[in-house]
Amino acid sequence: MLQVQNLSLAFDDLVLAKDMSFELEAGKVHVIIGPNGTGKSSLLKTLFGDISPQQGAVQFEGKTLSKKHLTAWRQQFGYMPQDIKLDVGLSVLEVVLLGQLNALSLNLGDRLIKEALQALDEIGLLHLANQDVRTLSGGQCQMILFAQALMRKPKILMLDEPVSALDLHFQQVLLDHLDQQTKANGWTSIMILHDLNLAAQYADNLLVLKGGELVAQGAPKDILTPELVFDVYGVRADVALDSMGIPFVRTQRRGASAFLNMKDSLSKGEIGKSSYVVK
Numbered sequence: 001m002l003q004v005q006n007l008s009l010a011f012d013d014l015v016l017a018k019d020m021s022f023e024l025e026a027g028k029v030h031v032i033i034g035p036n037g038t039g040k041s042s043l044l045k046t047l048f049g050d051i052s053p054q055q056g057a058v059q060f061e062g063k064t065l066s067k068k069h070l071t072a073w074r075q076q077f078g079y080m081p082q083d084i085k086l087d088v089g090l091s092v093l094e095v096v097l098l099g100q101l102n103a104l105s106l107n108l109g110d111r112l113i114k115e116a117l118q119a120l121d122e123i124g125l126l127h128l129a130n131q132d133v134r135t136l137s138g139g140q141c142q143m144i145l146f147a148q149a150l151m152r153k154p155k156i157l158m159l160d161e162p163v164s165a166l167d168l169h170f171q172q173v174l175l176d177h178l179d180q181q182t183k184a185n186g187w188t189s190i191m192i193l194h195d196l197n198l199a200a201q202y203a204d205n206l207l208v209l210k211g212g213e214l215v216a217q218g219a220p221k222d223i224l225t226p227e228l229v230f231d232v233y234g235v236r237a238d239v240a241l242d243s244m245g246i247p248f249v250r251t252q253r254r255g256a257s258a259f260l261n262m263k264d265s266l267s268k269g270e271i272g273k274s275s276y277v278v279k
Protein backbone atom coordinates (compact mmCIF):
# COMPACT_ATOMS: atom_id res chain seq x y z
CA MET A 1 0.00 0.00 0.00
CA LEU A 2 1.34 3.41 -1.03
CA GLN A 3 0.09 6.13 1.26
CA VAL A 4 0.14 9.85 0.73
CA GLN A 5 -0.71 11.81 3.84
CA ASN A 6 -1.58 15.49 4.08
CA LEU A 7 0.54 16.43 1.09
CA SER A 8 0.92 20.13 0.33
CA LEU A 9 2.88 21.12 -2.73
CA ALA A 10 3.34 24.55 -4.29
CA PHE A 11 5.71 26.45 -6.55
CA ASP A 12 5.57 29.98 -5.11
CA ASP A 13 1.90 31.00 -5.44
CA LEU A 14 1.01 28.05 -7.63
CA VAL A 15 -0.66 25.49 -5.37
CA LEU A 16 -0.63 21.94 -6.76
CA ALA A 17 -1.71 19.96 -3.70
CA LYS A 18 -3.59 21.20 -0.66
CA ASP A 19 -3.43 18.82 2.26
CA MET A 20 -3.99 15.87 -0.09
CA SER A 21 -4.30 12.31 1.24
CA PHE A 22 -4.93 9.01 -0.53
CA GLU A 23 -3.95 5.34 -0.49
CA LEU A 24 -3.07 3.17 -3.47
CA GLU A 25 -3.49 -0.58 -3.16
CA ALA A 26 -0.96 -3.03 -4.55
CA GLY A 27 -1.95 -5.21 -7.51
CA LYS A 28 -4.04 -2.44 -9.05
CA VAL A 29 -3.73 0.09 -11.85
CA HIS A 30 -4.31 3.61 -10.54
CA VAL A 31 -4.92 6.24 -13.19
CA ILE A 32 -4.55 9.97 -12.56
CA ILE A 33 -6.49 12.39 -14.75
CA GLY A 34 -6.93 16.16 -14.61
CA PRO A 35 -6.44 19.34 -16.63
CA ASN A 36 -3.09 20.43 -18.10
CA GLY A 37 -0.86 22.08 -15.53
CA THR A 38 -2.85 20.80 -12.57
CA GLY A 39 0.15 19.01 -11.04
CA LYS A 40 -0.12 15.37 -12.11
CA SER A 41 3.52 15.04 -13.19
CA SER A 42 4.63 17.00 -10.13
CA LEU A 43 2.75 14.53 -7.96
CA LEU A 44 4.61 11.58 -9.54
CA LYS A 45 7.92 13.43 -9.10
CA THR A 46 7.03 13.97 -5.45
CA LEU A 47 6.33 10.25 -4.95
CA PHE A 48 9.71 9.51 -6.57
CA GLY A 49 11.47 12.01 -4.29
CA ASP A 50 12.43 14.43 -7.08
CA ILE A 51 10.36 17.26 -5.58
CA SER A 52 10.15 17.99 -1.86
CA PRO A 53 6.66 18.91 -0.71
CA GLN A 54 6.03 21.74 1.77
CA GLN A 55 4.16 19.34 4.01
CA GLY A 56 3.11 15.71 4.21
CA ALA A 57 4.49 12.20 4.06
CA VAL A 58 4.70 9.41 1.51
CA GLN A 59 4.89 5.85 2.82
CA PHE A 60 5.23 2.47 1.17
CA GLU A 61 5.18 -0.86 2.99
CA GLY A 62 5.83 0.88 6.27
CA LYS A 63 8.80 2.94 5.03
CA THR A 64 8.65 6.71 4.76
CA LEU A 65 10.17 8.65 1.88
CA SER A 66 13.12 10.68 3.14
CA LYS A 67 16.11 12.37 1.51
CA LYS A 68 18.42 10.24 3.63
CA HIS A 69 17.24 6.96 2.11
CA LEU A 70 16.44 8.21 -1.36
CA THR A 71 18.52 5.65 -3.29
CA ALA A 72 16.88 2.69 -1.55
CA TRP A 73 13.46 4.35 -1.95
CA ARG A 74 13.94 4.79 -5.69
CA GLN A 75 15.07 1.20 -6.21
CA GLN A 76 11.46 0.20 -5.62
CA PHE A 77 10.30 2.21 -8.64
CA GLY A 78 10.05 1.77 -12.36
CA TYR A 79 9.43 5.32 -13.58
CA MET A 80 8.73 6.37 -17.13
CA PRO A 81 8.67 10.18 -17.18
CA GLN A 82 6.91 12.23 -19.84
CA ASP A 83 8.60 13.01 -23.18
CA ILE A 84 12.02 11.46 -22.64
CA LYS A 85 14.30 11.77 -25.66
CA LEU A 86 16.62 8.82 -26.23
CA ASP A 87 19.68 10.69 -27.47
CA VAL A 88 22.41 8.22 -26.59
CA GLY A 89 24.52 5.96 -28.78
CA LEU A 90 23.04 2.72 -27.43
CA SER A 91 21.10 -0.09 -29.01
CA VAL A 92 17.50 -0.82 -28.07
CA LEU A 93 18.63 -3.93 -26.19
CA GLU A 94 21.14 -1.89 -24.14
CA VAL A 95 18.53 0.73 -23.25
CA VAL A 96 16.12 -1.97 -22.07
CA LEU A 97 18.96 -3.55 -20.05
CA LEU A 98 19.55 -0.21 -18.34
CA GLY A 99 16.26 -0.95 -16.57
CA GLN A 100 18.19 -3.37 -14.40
CA LEU A 101 20.39 -1.22 -12.20
CA ASN A 102 24.05 -1.94 -12.89
CA ALA A 103 23.10 -4.16 -15.81
CA LEU A 104 25.68 -2.53 -18.04
CA SER A 105 28.47 -3.33 -15.63
CA LEU A 106 31.04 -5.92 -16.68
CA ASN A 107 28.89 -8.73 -15.32
CA LEU A 108 26.20 -8.62 -17.92
CA GLY A 109 24.88 -12.17 -17.71
CA ASP A 110 23.03 -14.24 -20.28
CA ARG A 111 20.01 -14.33 -17.99
CA LEU A 112 19.55 -10.55 -18.15
CA ILE A 113 20.01 -10.45 -21.90
CA LYS A 114 17.45 -13.22 -22.29
CA GLU A 115 15.02 -11.30 -20.06
CA ALA A 116 15.48 -8.09 -22.02
CA LEU A 117 14.95 -9.88 -25.33
CA GLN A 118 11.87 -11.55 -23.90
CA ALA A 119 10.54 -8.15 -22.74
CA LEU A 120 11.00 -6.82 -26.29
CA ASP A 121 9.36 -9.92 -27.76
CA GLU A 122 6.35 -9.58 -25.47
CA ILE A 123 5.65 -6.06 -26.73
CA GLY A 124 6.26 -7.03 -30.37
CA LEU A 125 9.54 -5.12 -30.84
CA LEU A 126 12.17 -7.86 -30.82
CA HIS A 127 13.14 -6.95 -34.39
CA LEU A 128 14.44 -3.59 -33.09
CA ALA A 129 16.86 -5.11 -30.53
CA ASN A 130 20.06 -4.12 -32.33
CA GLN A 131 18.87 -0.79 -33.69
CA ASP A 132 20.44 2.48 -32.49
CA VAL A 133 17.82 4.17 -30.29
CA ARG A 134 18.52 7.53 -31.94
CA THR A 135 16.90 6.20 -35.10
CA LEU A 136 13.61 5.15 -33.47
CA SER A 137 10.25 6.81 -34.04
CA GLY A 138 8.55 8.63 -31.14
CA GLY A 139 6.15 5.75 -30.54
CA GLN A 140 8.93 3.14 -30.70
CA CYS A 141 10.90 5.16 -28.10
CA GLN A 142 7.88 5.17 -25.81
CA MET A 143 7.51 1.39 -26.08
CA ILE A 144 11.23 0.84 -25.41
CA LEU A 145 11.09 3.03 -22.31
CA PHE A 146 8.13 0.99 -21.14
CA ALA A 147 10.14 -2.21 -21.60
CA GLN A 148 12.99 -0.58 -19.65
CA ALA A 149 10.64 0.30 -16.75
CA LEU A 150 9.34 -3.31 -16.70
CA MET A 151 12.92 -4.66 -16.59
CA ARG A 152 13.32 -3.04 -13.19
CA LYS A 153 10.70 -5.44 -11.81
CA PRO A 154 9.42 -2.54 -9.74
CA LYS A 155 7.18 -2.66 -6.74
CA ILE A 156 5.80 0.68 -7.85
CA LEU A 157 5.47 1.39 -11.56
CA MET A 158 4.84 5.03 -12.55
CA LEU A 159 4.06 5.98 -16.14
CA ASP A 160 3.57 9.62 -17.14
CA GLU A 161 1.39 9.74 -20.26
CA PRO A 162 2.86 6.48 -21.60
CA VAL A 163 0.64 6.24 -24.67
CA SER A 164 0.80 9.84 -25.92
CA ALA A 165 2.79 8.84 -29.04
CA LEU A 166 1.30 5.39 -29.62
CA ASP A 167 -1.05 4.17 -32.33
CA LEU A 168 -4.17 2.19 -31.38
CA HIS A 169 -2.37 -1.16 -31.62
CA PHE A 170 0.53 -0.21 -29.35
CA GLN A 171 -1.76 1.61 -26.91
CA GLN A 172 -3.51 -1.70 -26.43
CA VAL A 173 -0.27 -3.70 -26.24
CA LEU A 174 1.20 -1.39 -23.58
CA LEU A 175 -1.93 -1.03 -21.48
CA ASP A 176 -2.91 -4.72 -21.60
CA HIS A 177 0.64 -5.68 -20.68
CA LEU A 178 0.69 -3.18 -17.83
CA ASP A 179 -2.60 -4.52 -16.51
CA GLN A 180 -1.51 -8.17 -16.69
CA GLN A 181 1.91 -7.57 -15.12
CA THR A 182 0.45 -5.39 -12.37
CA LYS A 183 -1.95 -8.13 -11.36
CA ALA A 184 0.49 -11.02 -11.82
CA ASN A 185 3.26 -9.37 -9.78
CA GLY A 186 1.26 -7.35 -7.25
CA TRP A 187 2.76 -4.08 -8.42
CA THR A 188 1.30 -0.72 -7.47
CA SER A 189 0.95 0.89 -10.90
CA ILE A 190 0.24 4.59 -11.29
CA MET A 191 -0.32 6.12 -14.68
CA ILE A 192 -1.24 9.57 -15.95
CA LEU A 193 -3.59 9.61 -18.94
CA HIS A 194 -5.50 12.33 -20.77
CA ASP A 195 -7.79 10.02 -22.72
CA LEU A 196 -10.79 9.50 -20.44
CA ASN A 197 -11.94 6.42 -22.36
CA LEU A 198 -8.60 4.68 -21.93
CA ALA A 199 -8.62 5.77 -18.29
CA ALA A 200 -12.10 4.28 -17.85
CA GLN A 201 -11.04 1.03 -19.53
CA TYR A 202 -7.81 0.44 -17.63
CA ALA A 203 -8.18 2.10 -14.22
CA ASP A 204 -9.03 -0.09 -11.28
CA ASN A 205 -8.94 3.15 -9.37
CA LEU A 206 -9.30 6.58 -10.96
CA LEU A 207 -7.94 9.70 -9.24
CA VAL A 208 -9.20 13.04 -10.50
CA LEU A 209 -7.11 16.11 -9.71
CA LYS A 210 -8.14 19.71 -10.05
CA GLY A 211 -7.02 22.92 -8.36
CA GLY A 212 -4.76 21.19 -5.86
CA GLU A 213 -7.47 18.80 -4.75
CA LEU A 214 -8.35 15.18 -5.31
CA VAL A 215 -11.90 15.91 -6.43
CA ALA A 216 -12.91 12.27 -6.97
CA GLN A 217 -11.46 8.82 -6.51
CA GLY A 218 -12.88 5.37 -7.18
CA ALA A 219 -13.89 2.90 -9.87
CA PRO A 220 -14.51 4.71 -13.19
CA LYS A 221 -18.09 3.43 -13.39
CA ASP A 222 -18.81 4.98 -10.00
CA ILE A 223 -17.27 8.42 -10.53
CA LEU A 224 -17.09 9.25 -14.23
CA THR A 225 -20.20 11.34 -14.86
CA PRO A 226 -21.06 14.23 -17.20
CA GLU A 227 -21.09 16.50 -14.14
CA LEU A 228 -17.54 15.49 -13.17
CA VAL A 229 -16.27 15.96 -16.74
CA PHE A 230 -17.83 19.42 -16.87
CA ASP A 231 -16.61 20.39 -13.43
CA VAL A 232 -13.02 19.31 -14.13
CA TYR A 233 -12.59 20.23 -17.80
CA GLY A 234 -15.45 22.66 -18.51
CA VAL A 235 -16.49 20.33 -21.33
CA ARG A 236 -19.99 18.99 -21.90
CA ALA A 237 -20.00 15.25 -22.50
CA ASP A 238 -22.33 12.29 -22.53
CA VAL A 239 -21.25 9.31 -20.46
CA ALA A 240 -22.76 5.91 -21.29
CA LEU A 241 -21.87 2.39 -20.21
CA ASP A 242 -20.58 0.08 -22.94
CA SER A 243 -21.47 -3.62 -23.24
CA MET A 244 -18.82 -4.46 -20.59
CA GLY A 245 -20.28 -1.93 -18.13
CA ILE A 246 -17.34 0.44 -18.66
CA PRO A 247 -18.08 4.17 -18.98
CA PHE A 248 -17.70 5.66 -22.42
CA VAL A 249 -17.24 9.42 -22.66
CA ARG A 250 -18.40 11.24 -25.76
CA THR A 251 -17.72 14.96 -25.75
CA GLN A 252 -20.10 17.41 -27.36
CA ARG A 253 -18.58 19.77 -29.87
CA ARG A 254 -18.18 23.29 -28.53
CA GLY A 255 -19.72 24.69 -31.70
CA ALA A 256 -22.71 22.36 -31.39
CA SER A 257 -23.45 23.24 -27.76
CA ALA A 258 -22.89 26.93 -28.43
CA PHE A 259 -25.36 26.67 -31.31
CA LEU A 260 -27.95 24.91 -29.15
CA ASN A 261 -27.49 27.50 -26.40
CA MET A 262 -27.90 30.25 -28.96
CA LYS A 263 -31.10 28.70 -30.35
CA ASP A 264 -32.43 28.31 -26.83
CA SER A 265 -31.58 31.89 -25.90
CA LEU A 266 -33.00 33.23 -29.14
CA SER A 267 -36.27 31.36 -28.62
CA LYS A 268 -36.49 32.85 -25.13
CA GLY A 269 -35.76 36.29 -26.57
CA GLU A 270 -32.71 36.67 -24.32
CA ILE A 271 -30.31 37.80 -27.03
CA GLY A 272 -30.47 39.60 -30.33
CA LYS A 273 -29.21 37.80 -33.44
CA SER A 274 -26.39 40.24 -34.10
CA SER A 275 -24.98 40.15 -30.56
CA TYR A 276 -24.08 36.43 -30.53
CA VAL A 277 -20.60 35.31 -31.42
CA VAL A 278 -19.92 31.57 -31.62
CA LYS A 279 -16.49 31.05 -30.04
Ligand SMILES: Nc1ncnc2c1ncn2[C@@H]1O[C@H](COP(=O)(O)OP(=O)(O)OP(=O)(O)O)[C@@H](O)[C@H]1O
Pocket residue numbers: 011014016034035036037038039040041042043
Ligand atom coordinates in the same frame (compact mmCIF):
# COMPACT_ATOMS: atom_id res chain seq x y z
N1 LIG B 1 10.21 23.02 -10.94
C1 LIG B 1 9.18 23.83 -11.14
N2 LIG B 1 9.23 25.13 -10.78
C2 LIG B 1 8.18 25.95 -10.96
N3 LIG B 1 7.01 25.56 -11.50
C3 LIG B 1 6.90 24.29 -11.88
C4 LIG B 1 7.97 23.35 -11.73
N4 LIG B 1 7.56 22.15 -12.19
C5 LIG B 1 6.30 22.32 -12.63
N5 LIG B 1 5.90 23.60 -12.45
C6 LIG B 1 4.58 24.14 -12.76
O1 LIG B 1 3.62 23.39 -12.05
C7 LIG B 1 2.43 23.27 -12.83
C8 LIG B 1 2.04 21.82 -12.89
O2 LIG B 1 2.95 21.13 -13.76
P1 LIG B 1 2.81 19.57 -14.03
O3 LIG B 1 3.76 19.24 -15.10
O4 LIG B 1 2.89 18.88 -12.74
O5 LIG B 1 1.31 19.52 -14.55
P2 LIG B 1 0.53 18.34 -15.27
O6 LIG B 1 -0.80 18.24 -14.59
O7 LIG B 1 1.34 17.12 -15.33
O8 LIG B 1 0.35 18.98 -16.72
P3 LIG B 1 0.19 18.34 -18.18
O9 LIG B 1 -1.14 17.63 -18.20
O10 LIG B 1 0.15 19.55 -19.05
O11 LIG B 1 1.35 17.44 -18.47
C9 LIG B 1 2.72 23.92 -14.19
O12 LIG B 1 2.15 25.21 -14.20
C10 LIG B 1 4.22 23.98 -14.23
O13 LIG B 1 4.67 25.09 -14.98
